[in-house]
Amino acid sequence: MKTKHIKTTARKLQYLLVFCLLISLEGFAQCAGGSYGTKPPPGAVRASVMASMNFDNSLNSVIVRNQSVVYGPNTMGTPYMQQSFATAKIVQVDKVYLVRYNALTDEMEVKGGESDEMLIISKKKNYEINQHSNNVTYRVLEKVDSEKENDLGYYINLEDDDNISLYKKECKKLVSKDKSTYGNSASSITMEFKDMKCEFYMEMEHDGLAIKIPRKKKEFLALFPDKAELISAFIKDNRIKLHKEKSLKKLIQYMNTI
Template sequence: MKTIHTKTTLKKLRYVLVFCLLLSLEGIAQCSGGSYGPPPPQGAIKLASKASMDFDNSLNAVIVRNQSNTYGPNTIGTPYMQKDFSTARIEQVNKVYLVRYNALTDEMEVKGGDDSEVLVISKQRNYEINQHANNLKYRVLEKIDSEKENDLGYYISIEDNDNISLYRKQCKKLVKKKQSSYGSSASSITTEFKDMRCEFYIEKAHNGHAIKVPKKKKEFLALFPDKAEQISVFIKKNRIKLNKEKSLKKLIKYINTI
């Protein structure tokens, strides 16, 4: 009788452990959205993993490359805005992938079938990538007045409108610092990833062209010659600052109404 009782107890204990494990897995899935936005849609992680495995078959415009770049043993920080891969839907292929944005190289990386393999999406005009973790929408636009020909890059959508859209551009740079050892002539080089000041861009009529927002009011008004007088009054009345996201968003919303 004692043996039967022991087996029954062990069986119940196994059920409890399995139940606890399921709860913990559910908690991980819910937290995978990060503190910057809502969790990914149900089943998104599984779909992303499967899509990444047959990535070449589902999206032709891809460069397969080993991204194990070494910046040196004394490098501080990361080139990524979000270090871990997170789920994102690429609208043009209507699939969910595991992605992360490299702000140093301006590239969107995708995890391949092999955990050590990273794929880099070839930039295509008007590509749209909706990242779940941060609730961010990236669009590929061509920068106007660039020294490069066909200068395509990723821009974060702030205000989306068929008339005038507003975007934020996030960048990082690698800074080298030379440190000398105290009391000796020996020195070591330390490199550090640093956030650069955000830049803001507008797009007219979803034409795929990114126009950098000028810092000077006169230059900004020149972008809207037919509405310059009204915009000038609005800027002065509302104390708009052309280098502040909140002010620019308010201004672009107004421009879209006149």
């Protein structure tokens, strides 16, 4: 009887902890939705907590990591584009999870059932992850002309079209810092996360391949020899900059009409 009572009490405590976690995350999501982007759909946070806590391996293989393993006590900044976990729907499995993107390792992390546990989603070509809080869609593509074989990564979709789609790649790097640059008050800082310049890519006819967009006009036109004259005129008339997001959106939109 005593053992049964202990098990019942433990089960009640577990349900209470889950309930508290749900309440706190619902409040966070409402705040995040108002500050950073689209508010998560009703029930999305609750569904994501339960899906994450009962991770059923429907995302194929996963790697278990421990969040207590950090980059070092004297590191400044963060490897994440969005520090907190946020609700996101993984389209291919039709489930909502708590996720965040690590721009240093190019990995999508899923919140586990314990505070010090997280899961790394195994990359599969054309996997699509729709984040609610900042209204961003990540898609897994294979980089063309990469030194690595089967080089899969996460790319942010900017323009989606059956002909040409436009993507942005966000990256961070970890660099050593000269202690003297921070003065005596912060002389212990030795490493720092730095944002790298965004790179832009194209995908043709949703084939799952990411083609890096050259910054030089001549190299870009060489990718489209049959339409080079029309594209060249548009670039000149509209003062298109091949390294600017706004310009590239305008250019890709035009190219999808010719």
